[in-house]
Structure formats: C-alpha cells, structure tokens
Amino acid sequence: MKPGRLKPLDDRKIVERVLKGDTEAFNLLVRQWEKPIYSFIVRMIGDRDEAMDLCQEAFMKAYRELGTLKDLDRFSSWLYRIAHNTCFSKLRKDQGKTFVELEPESHGSRTPIDSRLAVEKALQHLPDDQREVVVLKVFQSLKFEEIAAIQGAPVSTVKSRLYMGFEKLRSILS
Amino acid sequence: MTHITDKIADFVFQELPPQELSQAEEHIGKCSACRKQVEEFQATLSMLKASPDIEPPRKICFEFEKPRAASWLWRWVAPMAASAAVALAVVSFAPRQVRIVERVVEQPVTQPTAQPIDYQRIINELRTSEQVWLENELQKRDASQGKDVQRLRGELAALDFYQHRLQRETWENARDVQLLAAKTDPGK
Numbered sequence: 001m002k003p004g005r006l007k008p009l010d011d012r013k014i015v016e017r018v019l020k021g022d023t024e025a026f027n028l029l030v031r032q033w034e035k036p037i038y039s040f041i042v043r044m045i046g047d048r049d050e051a052m053d054l055c056q057e058a059f060m061k062a063y064r065e066l067g068t069l070k071d072l073d074r075f076s077s078w079l080y081r082i083a084h085n086t087c088f089s090k091l092r093k094d095q096g097k098t099f100v101e102l103e104p105e106s107h108g109s110r111t112p113i114d115s116r117l118a119v120e121k122a123l124q125h126l127p128d129d130q131r132e133v134v135v136l137k138v139f140q141s142l143k144f145e146e147i148a149a150i151q152g153a154p155v156s157t158v159k160s161r162l163y164m165g166f167e168k169l170r171s172i173l174s
Numbered sequence: 175m176t177h178i179t180d181k182i183a184d185f186v187f188q189e190l191p192p193q194e195l196s197q198a199e200e201h202i203g204k205c206s207a208c209r210k211q212v213e214e215f216q217a218t219l220s221m222l223k224a225s226p227d228i229e230p231p232r233k234i235c236f237e238f239e240k241p242r243a244a245s246w247l248w249r250w251v252a253p254m255a256a257s258a259a260v261a262l263a264v265v266s267f268a269p270r271q272v273r274i275v276e277r278v279v280e281q282p283v284t285q286p287t288a289q290p291i292d293y294q295r296i297i298n299e300l301r302t303s304e305q306v307w308l309e310n311e312l313q314k315r316d317a318s319q320g321k322d323v324q325r326l327r328g329e330l331a332a333l334d335f336y337q338h339r340l341q342r343e344t345w346e347n348a349r350d351v352q353l354l355a356a357k358t359d360p361g362k
Contacts, residue, residue, distance in 0.1 A: 023238040030234050038230040048231060056234050063236065119225035137187065138222045144189060162183050170218040 011075040018066060026066075030059050033076065036140055037083050043135045044087045046124045054090060058083045080142070081150045084132065091128050122172040130165035133158055176201070178208050182215050 011032070017025040037058060042051035061082050069078050123131050132151065136142045148155045178198050184190045185198050202209050 026238075027235055030236065034230055034234050035227070039228045042228050048228075052231055055230065059234060059236070115221075116225040116228070119222055134222070137183075138219065139227070144184075159180075159183055166215060166218045169222065170214060173218070173221045 012072045015066065015069065015072050015075050018063075026063050029062075029075070033079055034059070037079065040080070040083055040135055040140055041087055043120065043123055043139065044128070044132060045090060046120060050090070054086050055083075058086045061086065077142075077146050077149055080136070080140075080146075084150050087132075088128065118173060122169050125172060126165050126168055129153075130161045130168070133161040134165040134169070137162055177205065178202070179211065182208075182211055185212065186215050186219060 011029065014025050014028050014032075018029070034055065038051060038055045041054050041058070042048055045051050045054065058079070062079055065082070069075060071078075123134065126134065129151065133147055136147045136150065137144075142150075144155050144158055148158045151158060178185060178201055181190060181194070181198060185195070185202075188195075190198060202212055
C-alpha cells in the first residue's frame with residue numbers, strides 16, 4: 001500500500017474502539033500512520049529531530065481532539081490536517097530565521113541518499129503552500145480533493161500550486 | 175484542437191475520468207507542445223520519486239493512565255455528594271481528563287550480531303560431564319561388586335563350616351566303625 005493511501009475501514013474500526021474507551025487502541029493508529037506523517041513533516045520542515053517532535057505533537061493533538069472528528073471514514077485526511085496545522089504553526093514561528101546549508105551541491109552519479117538530500121534541499125526553496133502540495137501529492141499520494149480539504153483551498157488553487165512548485169523544482173534539480 | 179495544459183497533473187496522476195483520459199491521450203499523440211509538457215512534468219516527478227521515503231528515527235508509543243477504581247469510602251460518600259449537588263442545583267460539565275504519558279520507544283536493532291563459538295568451553299563442559307558420568311558409573315560398579323564380594327565371602331564361610339562339620343562327622347564315623355570292628359572281631 002502506498003503511503004498516505006486512505007484505509008477508511010480499518011481506521012474507522014480503530015477510531016470507534018478508541019472513542020468507546022479502548023485508549024490503548026490509539027497506538028494502532030499511531031503505528032499505522034507515523035511513517036507517512038513523519039515523512040510529510042520532515043519534508044515540510046527539513047529537520048529530522050524537529051520533525052519527530054512535531055510528529056509526536058500531531059498525534060497527541062489527534063488523540064485529544066478525536067471526539068471532534070465528524071466523519072470517521074476520513075480519519076487520515078483529518079490527521080493530515082492536524083499535521084498541516086502543526087507544521088505551519090512551526091513555520092510561522094521560524095519565519096525570518098536563516099538556516100545554514102549543510103550539504104554542498106553534488107554532481108555526477110547520485111546515490112539514493114544524494115537524491116534524497118538534493119530533493120529535500122530543493123523542496124526547502126519552495127514557498128510553504130507549494131511545498132506542501134508537492135509533498136502530499138508526490139510522496140503521500142493524496143487526491144487533489146483531499147489536499148484541497150487539508151489546505152482549506154479550492155482544487156484549482158492546489159493544482160496551480162503544484163504546477164508552480166514543479167516548475168521551480170525542475171529548474172533546481174535538472 | 176484544445177490543449178491539455180490545465181489537465182497535465184490530472185493526466186500524469188491518473189485522476190482524469192475515463193472519457194477525458196482517452197481524449198487527452200489522443201491529443202498528446204498529435205500535439206507536440208502538450209507532449210513536451212507532459213514529458214517535462216514526468217521527468218520532474220521521476221527526479222522527486224528517486225528520493226526514498228524517510229523512516230522515523232524512533233517509534234512513538236503512548237501510555238495511557240487508567241482511571242483509579244473508586245474506594246469503598248467513596249462508594250458511600252458519592253451518592254450523598256450527588257444528592258447535595260442536586261440540592262444545590264450546581265451542574266458541572268468538567269471534561270473527562272485522560273492523562274497521556276508519552277513514551278518514545280527506541281527502534282530495536284534487528285540485525286543479529288555473530289557470536290564467536292567457544293569450542294574450548296564446549297569441550298571442557300563435555301569433558302566435565304563425561305568425567306562425572308564415569309565416576310558415577312565406577313562408584314555404582316564398586317558398590318555392586320562390594321555386595322557380590324560380601325555375598326561370596328558369606329557363601330565361602332558357610333561352605334567352610336559345612337566342610338568342617340562333614341570332616342568331623344567323617345572322623346567320628348570312622349572311629350565308630352573301628353570300635354565296632356574291634357568288638358565284633360573274634361580273633362582279637
């Protein structure tokens with residue numbers, strides 16, 4: 001199964017168990033979603049340790065607010081929305097800070113690690129909204145409608161963010 | 175001819191309805207400008223996809239504190255307190271708090287590490303166990319042999335006793351025979 005692909009049936013059953021008082025079942029949701037959520041956050045933030053903390057924070061919020069989830073079949077979209085809010089709250093706090101680039105430009109044949117570093121670095125050059133659309137679409141395989149719901153924006157806006165993001169990434173990576 | 179510039183992402187990510195998809199495919203086959211755009215989009219997507227997924231450095235696991243069972247005193251006090259609360263018409267909607275104790279579990283190292291085999295220790299252990307077994311067997315044999323020796327000695331002693339008695343009886347019989355012979359011999 002691709003990361004981010006929705007599993008409404010399984011998630012719904014687990015969410016129902018948690019809401020009925022089986023709090024331990026929440027760890028099943030964590031186990032199921034921690035990797036895609038962490039991958040999403042780390043690509044948004046660019047710092048792995050920070051991303052881990054934010055990932056935990058997102059799951060903590062999800063547990064506390066689980067009672068407010070209206071459509072139990074849309075748990076994953078709701079969880080991504082929480083991760084989105086957590087990331088953007090952090091990005092707003094960090095606005096104005098300058099970051100030192102750790103890796104020099106690499107040329108020649110790329111190993112998977114080189115590719116990942118190059119892509120991570122290139123992603124950090126995109127505006128937050130565009131970066132989020134690229135990450136959710138390319139790495140998390142979400143539908144445009146789902147991304148629109150997470151960003152609280154029309155589908156057309158989401159698509160134009162993706163085109164602009166791809167255009168910039170193409171010029172950086174190629 | 176309608177270009178598919180605004181549908182390239184839907185086309186590449188296969189989110190076009192079937193009818194529109196076949197129209198787009200047909201158009202891309204004919205229009206070099208749209209084909210170039212699709213190729214560039216796919217090339218960027220391939221570059222991004224070459225970046226592998228990122229594993230979290232550790233696992234998240236939440237521990238939930240269970241609510242404590244009510245004590246026997248509280249079972250008596252609670253109904254009275256409830257009655258008092260009703261009498262005072264004070265209703266409190268305090269949210270139920272569940273304390274979450276967060277715990278981060280380090281990812282276990284799954285790669286097995288090769289342990290060198292201590293052959294000398296195994297040989298020593300075998301030797302020791304063999305030695306113990308042999309000593310036990312010898313002790314058992316000695317113990318059974320001791321019993322046999324004792325039994326044989328007893329039998330020998332008994333035989334010796336019977337032999338002496340027979341000898342004595344034989345001598346007595348021989349003496350009696352000589353006496354009888356002397357009495358009955360008219361020549362003497």
